[in-house]
Amino acid sequence: MLLSDFIDISDMAHEAHEGYVKVQVHPEFPHLQIAGYTDKCQYDNHWTPTTKALRGVIFDVRTFEVKARPFGKFFNYGQQPEQYDPDAAIIGAYNKWDGSLGIGYVQPNGRPAIATRGSFVSEQAIHANDLLAKDPDLQDAIRSWVSDDITPLWEIVYPQNRIVVDYGDMDDLVFLGTVDNATGEFSPWADSRFQEPAHGGTLREILEIPPRKNHEGFVIWFDPAHAVKVKQEDYLALHRIVSSLSVKEVWRQLRAGTFRSWAEGLPDEFHEWARETALPMALDYDDKLTGMRKIHEGLLAKGFPTRKEQALWVQEFIAPEDRGLMFGLLDGRDISDSIWRQLEPKGNQPMRNVESE
Known part of the structure; x- marks a missing residue:
């Protein structure tokens, strides 16, 4: 054979x-x-x-x-x-x-x-x-x-x-x-x-x-x-409990950059749930990062000569929850983890019943 x-x-x-x-x-x-x-x-x-x-x-x-x-x-x-x-x-x-x-x-x-x-x-x-x-x-x-x-x-x-x-x-x-x-x-x-x-x-x-x-x-x-x-x-x-399957666990894995390897190790019946749960979080992250970078580019284009003038503009035109992100970009820092902290789910919702869908 x-x-x-x-x-x-x-x-x-x-x-x-x-x-x-x-x-x-x-x-x-x-x-x-x-x-x-x-x-x-x-x-x-x-x-x-x-x-x-x-x-x-x-x-x-x-x-x-x-x-x-x-x-x-x-x-x-x-x-x-x-x-x-x-x-x-x-x-x-x-x-x-x-x-x-x-x-x-x-x-x-x-x-x-x-x-x-x-x-x-x-x-x-x-x-x-x-x-x-x-x-x-x-x-x-x-x-x-x-x-x-x-x-x-x-x-x-x-x-x-x-x-x-x-x-x-x-x-x-x-x-x-x-x-x-x-x-x-x-x-x-x-x-x-x-x-x-x-x-x-x-x-x-x-x-x-x-x-x-x-x-x-x-x-x-x-x-x-x-x-x-x-x-x-x-x-x-019981498998969901043993595997710690929850919306917040998906968020943790996305934040750590380990979602793909974590999700691949799940049993077949949980793959679709993991993908569907991760997708809106990943899209929200991308939208936020893209939006902040675009605003950052526009701010630099204004040519403010001092950091104080930049800060005054940020205080006036950027939402309070996003000001730290903008100052991070102005300082040349990676703001990825700060965005993920913003997107943390409230509570710790369990996964939906995969068999009922």
Whole structure:
């Protein structure tokens, strides 16, 4: 199985150059590489056949032979314009685990290992490999799957990797299922110990299931190649708290110049809210800065010979709240932070309910 069988390699190189795909080299075997879409890709909603497929694909750069192929990107229900027939039959709905995707592969030295979406050596991958090292049966299983050109997948769950859902002291690799490398089709694993598959036969039945305590939601598979996530509102509400999502937090990030990197790191379902909240603040900032600079240029054009005459003009013609900004420009200072302080939101409004829009 070659990477070029399902990916346009030149397009992958282009997406990597644009920052939408990241390729990481294995620290021990440099010919082994892993390609995954980036936070920037998620934030810009830049989903192409290439970026959707690259969710941690592992390949040999010398031959472009695929060593692992996880399932591609799938979206939150309502996030994309796809139309779903609510009464169409589904394969099943499985617990959406609140952890990190683990991707099984075999290293060139024959040792089984687990990577995460974009890294061989992320904190979560290191922890997963520590668990794997203690389980010879699982090592043998990975070798067997890989020899059959199949990629096994897990959710990596342990206390230090908690995102929102509290799994207590659970420290385990939750087996999700396998992907056929040749077709990209996923076969879910209905292990009742972990998966608790919902037995509703349609999307409508799953959407009508009441929120379950301490759960994230469901992954609904329509067929072996297409799935959608449904997240519970109580999970999203708690995630907003954990992520400190509020109008004032957006303002803080804009003021610090870190909004883009902060917003890219948010889960998909919060990206639109972050953009919509930031836009009017950014426009207000630009309007204020542009306006003050224009007035400053006009003031200089008047040719007042002394600072006192400039100050008298400012006192007469500039609104009290903007006089400090004008004196800052006259002194050659950066007034950006002063403008942001003017624009600070009152109170600390929480984000709107993203699911209701």
